[in-house]
Amino acid sequence: MPEHVVGPVAEFPPGSQRLVRLGRIEVGVFNVDGVFYALPNVCPHQFGPLCEGGVTGATACSAATGWKFAWEREGEVVTCPWHGVEFDITTGRSLVAPDRLKVRTYPVVVEDGQVKVRL
Amino acid sequence: MQATVERTDRATISDIIVVDADIHINDTPAALAPYCEEPWRKSLEILAETPSRYLDIPGFSPTLKLDPPIPGGHANRSVHTPAEMRAELTAIGVDIGVLFPDNLLLFAPLPNIEYAVALSHAYNRWLTAEWLDEEGLYGALLACPQDPVDSAREIERYAANDKVVAVYLPTAGVNPLWGHRTYDPIFAAAEAADLPVLLHSVTLVSPAFPCQLDQFENHFGRQMLSHSFAMMANLTSLIHTGVPARFPKLRVGFTEAGIAWVPYMMWRMDKYYQEYRRMIPFLEKRPSEYMKERMWFATQPIEEPDDPKDLVRMIDMIGADRVLFASDWPHHDFDHPRALLKLPMPIETKRKIMGENALELFGIPKPVGKIAGVA
Numbered sequence: 124m125p126e127h128v129v130g131p132v133a134e135f136p137p138g139s140q141r142l143v144r145l146g147r148i149e150v151g152v153f154n155v156d157g158v159f160y161a162l163p164n165v166c167p168h169q170f171g172p173l174c175e176g177g178v179t180g181a182t183a184c185s186a187a188t189g190w191k192f193a194w195e196r197e198g199e200v201v202t203c204p205w206h207g208v209e210f211d212i213t214t215g216r217s218l219v220a221p222d223r224l225k226v227r228t229y230p231v232v233v234e235d236g237q238v239k240v241r242l
Numbered sequence: 243m244q245a246t247v248e249r250t251d252r253a254t255i256s257d258i259i260v261v262d263a264d265i266h267i268n269d270t271p272a273a274l275a276p277y278c279e280e281p282w283r284k285s286l287e288i289l290a291e292t293p294s295r296y297l298d299i300p301g302f303s304p305t306l307k308l309d310p311p312i313p314g315g316h317a318n319r320s321v322h323t324p325a326e327m328r329a330e331l332t333a334i335g336v337d338i339g340v341l342f343p344d345n346l347l348l349f350a351p352l353p354n355i356e357y358a359v360a361l362s363h364a365y366n367r368w369l370t371a372e373w374l375d376e377e378g379l380y381g382a383l384l385a386c387p388q389d390p391v392d393s394a395r396e397i398e399r400y401a402a403n404d405k406v407v408a409v410y411l412p413t414a415g416v417n418p419l420w421g422h423r424t425y426d427p428i429f430a431a432a433e434a435a436d437l438p439v440l441l442h443s444v445t446l447v448s449p450a451f452p453c454q455l456d457q458f459e460n461h462f463g464r465q466m467l468s469h470s471f472a473m474m475a476n477l478t479s480l481i482h483t484g485v486p487a488r489f490p491k492l493r494v495g496f497t498e499a500g501i502a503w504v505p506y507m508m509w510r511m512d513k514y515y516q517e518y519r520r521m522i523p524f525l526e527k528r529p530s531e532y533m534k535e536r537m538w539f540a541t542q543p544i545e546e547p548d549d550p551k552d553l554v555r556m557i558d559m560i561g562a563d564r565v566l567f568a569s570d571w572p573h574h575d576f577d578h579p580r581a582l583l584k585l586p587m588p589i590e591t592k593r594k595i596m597g598e599n600a601l602e603l604f605g606i607p608k609p610v611g612k613i614a615g616v617a
Contacts, residue, residue: 208516
């Protein structure tokens with residue numbers, strides 16, 4: 124599992140979203156409240172640049188919210204800029220079809236002040 | 243090969259139980275008047291004096307007939323008594339049928355709310371008092387979109403009647419469409435009574451959906467779209483306000499629009515669910531998954547592609563467990579059971595579509611043998 128140093132941790136503050144090129148692939152590195160995640164920058168829907176999309180929360184509405192709209196998972200959802208498919212950054216799974224439409228996630232570690240992505 | 247198919251048909255039609263999800267009884271003003279509350283009984287008595295016209299009675303079945311008469315064509319039919327219905331169903335090999343109205347297919351556009359409520363009560367009284375003692379005849383209660391709270395009480399009133407097996411949602415010209423939250427009491431009552439709701443449309447010219455059918459020069463054009471567009475619009479309406487999520491046991495049936503539109507809507511709604519999930523977060527799964535779980539689709543008017551295998555493939559896409567035979571007897575475009583029985587499908591699939599699916603959906607006990615005898 125090759126490990127790639129992508130930069131000093133100071134360049135990836137909480138809430139940040141950065142694209143890095145690791146060899147032949149592009150990866151989005153996300154800092155969600157101090158926890159790092161990395162996803163391929165390719166949407167499984169039609170191959171759009173998923174990690175260039177906006178990072179937000181997501182609407183929810185269920186018996187648990189009294190069937191009122193709620194806003195949840197702030198900072199944990201990236202929306203593909205091509206067709207609007209939402210993905211949970213922390214799992215790589217889409218919100219619409221978590222088991223069918225998903226991307227892999229790469230492990231990220233912080234060592235010696237450096238952010239490292241393992242492919 | 244041909245001989246094999248024919249032998250299969252003969253072997254199956256004699257022992258396949260045929261349940262028909264959509265047949266029609268002639269609900270004239272004169273028939274309903276004795277069952278109607280005053281002062282609206284007087285309205286029906288006045289209407290009963292006017293010469294009857296087929297699905298075209300002002301103040302009762304309001305439509306807008308725009309076409310000039312052209313000689314030729316085939317006659318309209320209607321069924322007036324349970325014995326007549328039993329005999330005619332037997333003649334086409336149908337064992338069990340779920341009754342819908344004729345004229346009150348055009349119920350939804352009636353604007354007078356008190357009158358509509360009285361009419362719905364009268365129809366339901368007439369249906370349960372006069373039609374359901376006949377063997378094999380089951381009823382769908384008329385829901386009243388004009389007063390959903392009253393309609394919910396009506397469903398509770400008849401919930402214990404074993405021969406009431408569904409709630410009919412008048413779909414032609416309904417405004418707003420059936421997904422609107424104003425109808426929640428009807429869905430809650432149907433769910434609590436464990437009665438499926440069945441959407442049924444009819445061809446009409448109306449300012450409500452499917453609107454602008456007046457743009458077509460003749461009935462052919464209007465007939466093409468009135469049923470199927472009404473089903474597509476109301477299915478979309480139900481999904482886009484989360485009815486299947488908010489009523490997790492509610493079962494929904496769609497009648498008289500054929501079935502070929504169903505895979506199209508499954509795929510189209512799934513595609514746009516991907517894009518617009520944030521607007522409809524009450525959905526916990528893709529629209530097609532709700533459709534495959536708790537929605538049923540009646541076959542009539544069954545599509546007739548040159549290659550019948552195309553239709554079989556279409557049924558597979560929907561799921562053979564979710565397809566219900568319907569004849570629409572006695573209407574002008576009825577389907578004979580043989581239209582489905584002749585399809586190149588395994589006998590097990592035919593049994594499901596022709597009857598088993600409907601018996602399960604409607605909670606009708608399986609008859610020990612053919613009520614209709616051998617067709």
